[in-house]
Amino acid sequence: MKSLLKTFLRNRKAAIGLSIVLVYVVIAIAAPLIAQYDPLGRVGRPHQAPSADHWLGTTRMGRDVFSQLIYGTRNSLMVGLLAGFIVTAIGTTIGITAAYFGGKVDDVLNFMTNVVLVLPQLPLLLVLAAFLGQVSPLAIALIIGVTSWAWGARVTRAQALSLKTRDYIQASEMIGEPAWRMILVEMLPNLLSIIGFNFIGSVIFTIITQATLEFLGLGSPLTLSWGAMLYNAQNASAIIVGAWWEILAPCGAIVFIGVGLSLMNFGVDEIANPRMRSLGQVAKALKLERRLNRQRMQEANQ
Amino acid sequence: MNFLLKRLAFYLVAFLVAATFNFVIPRMLPGNPADIMLANANVAMGPAAREALMATFGFVDAPLHEQYFSYLKSIFTWDFGVSVKFFPVPVTDMLMQALPWTLFLTGAALLVSFSVGTLLGILAAWRRGTMIDVIASPTALALQSIPSVVVALCGLYFLGVSNKVFPTSYAFDPKLDPAWSFEFIASVAYHGFLPVLTLSMVLVGGYLVTMRNNMIGQLGEDYIYMGEAKGLSDARVRYTYAARNALLPSVTSLALSFGALFGGSLVTEVVFNYPGVGNLLYLGIVGRDFPLIQGQLLIMTLAMLIANFAVDLAYVFLDPRLKRA
Numbered sequence: 001m002k003s004l005l006k007t008f009l010r011n012r013k014a015a016i017g018l019s020i021v022l023v024y025v026v027i028a029i030a031a032p033l034i035a036q037y038d039p040l041g042r043v044g045r046p047h048q049a050p051s052a053d054h055w056l057g058t059t060r061m062g063r064d065v066f067s068q069l070i071y072g073t074r075n076s077l078m079v080g081l082l083a084g085f086i087v088t089a090i091g092t093t094i095g096i097t098a099a100y101f102g103g104k105v106d107d108v109l110n111f112m113t114n115v116v117l118v119l120p121q122l123p124l125l126l127v128l129a130a131f132l133g134q135v136s137p138l139a140i141a142l143i144i145g146v147t148s149w150a151w152g153a154r155v156t157r158a159q160a161l162s163l164k165t166r167d168y169i170q171a172s173e174m175i176g177e178p179a180w181r182m183i184l185v186e187m188l189p190n191l192l193s194i195i196g197f198n199f200i201g202s203v204i205f206t207i208i209t210q211a212t213l214e215f216l217g218l219g220s221p222l223t224l225s226w227g228a229m230l231y232n233a234q235n236a237s238a239i240i241v242g243a244w245w246e247i248l249a250p251c252g253a254i255v256f257i258g259v260g261l262s263l264m265n266f267g268v269d270e271i272a273n274p275r276m277r278s279l280g281q282v283a284k285a286l287k288l289e290r291r292l293n294r295q296r297m298q299e300a301n302q
Numbered sequence: 303m304n305f306l307l308k309r310l311a312f313y314l315v316a317f318l319v320a321a322t323f324n325f326v327i328p329r330m331l332p333g334n335p336a337d338i339m340l341a342n343a344n345v346a347m348g349p350a351a352r353e354a355l356m357a358t359f360g361f362v363d364a365p366l367h368e369q370y371f372s373y374l375k376s377i378f379t380w381d382f383g384v385s386v387k388f389f390p391v392p393v394t395d396m397l398m399q400a401l402p403w404t405l406f407l408t409g410a411a412l413l414v415s416f417s418v419g420t421l422l423g424i425l426a427a428w429r430r431g432t433m434i435d436v437i438a439s440p441t442a443l444a445l446q447s448i449p450s451v452v453v454a455l456c457g458l459y460f461l462g463v464s465n466k467v468f469p470t471s472y473a474f475d476p477k478l479d480p481a482w483s484f485e486f487i488a489s490v491a492y493h494g495f496l497p498v499l500t501l502s503m504v505l506v507g508g509y510l511v512t513m514r515n516n517m518i519g520q521l522g523e524d525y526i527y528m529g530e531a532k533g534l535s536d537a538r539v540r541y542t543y544a545a546r547n548a549l550l551p552s553v554t555s556l557a558l559s560f561g562a563l564f565g566g567s568l569v570t571e572v573v574f575n576y577p578g579v580g581n582l583l584y585l586g587i588v589g590r591d592f593p594l595i596q597g598q599l600l601i602m603t604l605a606m607l608i609a610n611f612a613v614d615l616a617y618v619f620l621d622p623r624l625k626r627a
Contacts, residue, residue, distance in 0.1 A: 013440070115316045117558065118610055120602040122565030123583070124323070127599050130587055131327050151558070208449035212569055215451045217587055230451060239459050247459060251452040258447030266443055297531060 007271055014267020020260025028074040035067035039224050043067075047236075047243045057245035059229075060236035065249050068229055073253065075225040079141040079210050084203035086145025091152025091202075092195055098153070099160030100183055110157065116150035125209065129218040137223055140213060144206050152198035159194045163187055193272035200265045204258055211254055226250040305624050309614045313607040320603040321377050324596045325370060354384045355593065382597035387589040393597035396582060401601065403473050404578035407494065408567045411501035419506040420552060423513025424545050427521060439514060442507035450504045450566040454573035457500045462574075468496040471575030497574045504566050505559060512555045516548035550620055557613040560606050 009015050027034060037043040037054075044058040051057070056065035098109035128143050129135050135143070163169060164187075172186050188195075213219060214227025221228055221235075229250040233239075238246040376383070382393040419442070426435040462470040474480070474489040520526065521544055529539040568580035575581065579598055586594035618624045 114312070115319050117561075118313070118316050118606055119320055120564050120599070120606045121561045122568055123599045123602040124320075126568075126583065126587065127324070127327065127595055130590065130592070130595050204447045208447070211449055212451050212565070215569070216572065216584060230455070234455075239455070239463050242463070244459055244464070247455050251456060254452055255444075255448050258449075259444045262443045262447040263440070266440070293527075293530075 008267060011267040011270055013263045013270070017260045017263030017265075017267060020256060021264065024073055024077060024257050024260070027070060028077045031070045031074055035064075035070040037064040037067040039063065039067040039071045040222075047238075047241060047246075049243075050245050056249045057243065059232060059246055060238070060243070061232075065229075065245055068224060069226070069249050069253055071224040072226045072229060072250065075137050075223065076207050076210065076227075076254075076257070079137045079144075079225075080203040080207045082138075082141040083144040083148070083206035083210075084199050086142070087149050087152060087202035087206075088195060088199040090146070090149035091198055092156050092191070094149065094153040095156025096160050096183055096187060096191070099157045099164060100179070100187065106157075109153070113150045113153045113157070116147070117154065121147065122209070122212065125213060126216065126218065129213055135213075135218060136220060137210070137225060140210050140219065141206070144209055148202065148205060148209075152202065155198065156191060156194055159191055160187060163190055193268055197265055197268050197272070200261050200268065204261045204265075207254065207257060211250075226253050305618065306611075306614060309611060313611060317600075317603055317607060318374075320600060321374060322370075324599060325373050328592070350390070354390065355386060357383065377600065382600065383593040385586075385591055385594050387585065387591040387594065393593050396594065397579060397597055397601050400577060400579045400582045401605075403576060404567055404571065404580065405605075406490075407497055407501065407571070407576065407578055408563050410494065410498045411505060411567070412563060414498065415502040415505035416509050416556065418502070419509025420513045420545075420549070422506075423510040423552075424517055424540060424548075426510065427514045427517030427548075428540050428544075430518065435514075438510060442510040445503060445507035446511070448504065450500065450569045451573070453503050454497075454500045454570045457496055457503075458573055461496055469493050473577050493576075497570045497576050500573075501563075501566050501570050505563060508555070508559055508562070509552070513548060513552050516551045517544060520544045520548045546620075550617075553613055553616055553620060557610050560609045563609075564602055564606060 009018070040063065042062040043064050044054055044062045046058065046060045046062050048054055048058040048062075054064050054066065056069065058064055059068070094109050094113065098106040098113075124147060125143060128147070129140070132139060132143075169182070169186055172182060177186070210219075210225065211227035211230060214223070214225060215230045215234065217231055219225065219228055219231070221232060227250075230247065233243070233246040233250075236243070236246070238244075380394055382397070384390045384392050385396060388396065422434075422438050422442075426438045429435055458470060461467045469475075469492065473493050474486060475493070478486050478489055480486060526539060526544055529543045534543075567578065568583060570576065571578040571580035572584045579601060583595065583598045585591070586598065
């Protein structure tokens with residue numbers, strides 16, 4: 001576990017990504033210490049531009065945008081992590097089960113996965129959320145969690161299938177290891193990178209989708225979240241009256257965490273597939289190899 | 303041929319699942335669904351509307367399976383009920399009016415982002431480790447993690463409101479009458495530019511990264527070295543050898559990206575007040591117009607499935623082995 005972390009941190013992209021995400025986590029935990037104002041209180045005049053008193057200005061209701069942003073971080077991170085966990089748990093279970101047992105089980109599970117994959121996700125979520133009325137962040141996490149596992153199931157299945165043909169798996173099977181041990185001890189650890197990739201990707205997806213659902217008016221407008229901020233700003237015609245801070249602040253928060261998480265994912269991918277690396281020594285080695293090849297070819301031609 | 307028939311059967315099942323979903327969800331709510339829907343709707347409604355609403359969701363006096371079949375029958379006869387908010391306009395009429403705009407928007411964005419993303423991906427893989435790769439690949443990845451709401455709102459603010467370069471709403475100048483005139487088409491292009499641009503921005507990253515990774519996989523193959531050894535030009539090896547084969551998995555991921563495409567267009571239309579299905583859906587959500595909301599899910603599903611089928615066709619063309627399979 002320790003060496004895994006070390007490999008992860010040695011990758012520059014992963015390290016930068018992780019630091020960005022950690023900043024968000026600290027902000028979420030220390031929110032009451034960082035925010036100077038009550039995020040839902042009327043603490044200034046409407047639509048004040050950013051100033052020393054209100055670092056990111058105020059909303060039409062006279063609420064402090066910076067404080068809202070800080071408290072919104074809690075919400076978005078929690079929903080992201082919870083939904084990410086659900087998505088990964090369902091996707092991994094279905095993917096490995098399908099790959100390991102094969103046959104009829106695989107047919108059924110794979111069919112299910114493919115059907116879910118071709119259904120339009122956002123409209124589906126919208127229908128669910130609309131029937132539930134104004135949904136709480138927890139409900140958003142749940143409905144995203146139970147509808148978004150298909151992609152993860154598909155990639156996990158593919159990876160597990162290729163794993164199944166390895167010698168060590170077939171050897172353990174011949175020794176007569178029980179199915180649970182095969183899955184949990186032999187296969188799962190070797191699927192960690194794909195599971196991690198899936199988890200981080202799902203967190204990004206959830207944060208984006210939560211913001212979208214709330215922006216479209218399906219969340220509760222009293223929630224403190226980046227999506228609710230966008231919704232309220234849109235309702236207050238913030239763009240048209242030129243209150244850019246009200247829009248750009250939550251946008252920035254979403255973009256940066258997205259970048260941080262995807263850098264982490266890029267790192268995971270590069271560790272799992274060294275061929276994908278683009279920077280540093282690999283590039284140098286590649287260039288050298290190509291030059292050598294060309295030289296050899298020229299020599300051979302002469 | 304067999305392959306395509308199988309796919310068609312699969313899409314039929316997928317559509318049935320979406321329809322069943324629409325049928326089941328309102329029945330899982332406690333109490334009388336029609337009353338809940340009416341209570342949630344932010345408009346006053348007469349008994350006629352209530353009646354129509356009940357009929358839309360198949361709430362007829364009959365056992366459950368008969369309700370289901372009568373519901374399916376109305377779906378397959380292209381009858382999605384009448385709108386509650388714009389009573390008594392049929393939902394299909396409203397959707398059909400909006401659909402061309404959404405198709406125009408998604409089609410244009412798909413064309414732009416897929417070609418730009420794929421080309422850049424080819425170059426990034428070919429010149430791996432050089433400037434283009436080091437800049438383009440992480441940027442693409444970052445773009446992928448930015449939601450379309452953010453891109454659209456920023457585009458609207460910077461190019462529509464603070465610098466009035468592009469219009470901020472509608473699909474064409476309302477003063478013009480729709481016609482195949484140069485003026486009208488120019489107006490449509492002008493109004494469509496910003497929505498298409500934002501939608502493409504969201505999508506381009508995914509195509510770039512996929513193509514780059516596929517390309518890198520191909521570049522290590524023997525046939526590439528053979529092409530080079532034969533003395534073919536770089537461009538020929540790059541495009542007709544490596545890219546043609548790398549395109550195959552890229553097309554598969556194209557199908558997977560349709561969800562993001564349609565989801566993105568939903569949001570983009572709302573932000574730019576573009577008269578497509580997404581904007582209609584937004585009106586439906588604001589007014590809790592359930593027939594409209596479920597109608598758009600069915601339409602979107604249908605669009606997704608047709609798009610997927612088009613990818614299947616492209617796949618057969620790109621991979622001739624499938625024709626024989």
